[in-house]
Amino acid sequence: MLQAAESEALAQELNPILVVAGPTASGKTDLALALAARLGGEVVSADMGQLYRGLDAGTAKPRGVRRGGVTLADGIPYHLLDELDIPEPSDAGGYARKAAPVLDDILRRGRRAIVAGGTGLYLRALLEGLDPLPQRDLALRARLEKRSREELHAELVRRDPESARRIPPGNRQRVVRALEVCELAGRPFSELCRRGSRPPRYERVLTLGIERTPEELSRRIRERAEAMFPAMLEEAARLVPSRFSGAEPGFRCLGYPEALACLRGELSAQQGLEGMIRSTLAYAKRQRTWFRHQAQVRWLDPAVDPARLAAELA
DSSP states (O other): OOOHHHHHHHHHHSOOEEEEEOSTTSSHHHHHHHHHHHHTEEEEEOOTGGGBTTOOTTSOOOOOEEETTEEEETTEEEESSSOBOTTSOOOHHHHHHHHHHHHHHHHHTTOEEEEEOSOHHHHHHHHTOBOOOOOOOHHHHHHHHTSOHHHHHHHHHHHOHHHHHHSOTTOHHHHHHHHHHHHHHSSOHHHHTSBOSSOOSOSOEEEEEEOOOHHHHHHHHHHHHHHHHHHHHHHHHHHTTTTOOSOSGGGGSTTHHHHHHHHTTSSOHHHHHHHHHHHHHHHHHHHHHHHHHHSOOEEEOTTOOHHHHHHHHO
16 A cells, blocks of 8 residues: 555646546446546445445446456446445445555556545545544443434434434434444534545545436436335345344445335335335435535536547546
8 A cells, every 4th residue: 555645646646536426326337437448447436335245236336247356347447346244334434444545556557546436425535534533432332222213313413413414313323423423532423524634645636426407316216226126125035134134234225224124024115115215315415415515526417428528538
């Protein structure tokens, strides 16, 4: 792994790192692969769901051949797919520790680095750095886990209203982590998640996003969910309860809580599908807000010609 100063020097000498970001279902993966094919690049995933091996039906991973720990999607190296087991937790700091050496190596080899994903905090942690977060405290976490979902979110509203607006009550893992950080750091989780006090790790970064109307994005989310959900039900049935309980961190990914509720008989398949669509629409709305206010994005028309764009960026 390169030292930070060396990485910054490389980033200054080479073309800017490209980031293809934005809401789920906007077309990030296709654009990233198209640009990588034309620019001699490699893609690094910044999508939480894609980190989990075994969760394939609902995470929109690009298809390809796995070689040496890297997926070749249409011949393009696509990094950081299938990195975590379903029981392993995932957070922005852990993602950045995995992704930075990969990005450094791509730069060192003179390839174009393209980071693709919609998990905004992961992108910030990788590219800009965050203030160090406290390590997990198992005793404190155990105490928090005993409380109801409603109690936990109400406490987060009191201690960190900004995080409470961003994290829905149903995302118990993130609510618990936010409260844990508030308690251990004596500061709001949202404050620590802003850009750290150190200079950005990579100075030359260009962030691209595909600009879709809310109506078009909603249609794409519904169509993708309708295509995914039957396979998600089958995948969840293979994994739970034979190998997992269903409470593991990986199953917090979009759509899987609804799929598991269907398996438990709490929802019909149609109700589960509609629930997945609602949760995905809400997540996409939060992503749109985040990228509008927290990042400098060059928004592109959905009909953008990748060849012409690549020529401009070369």
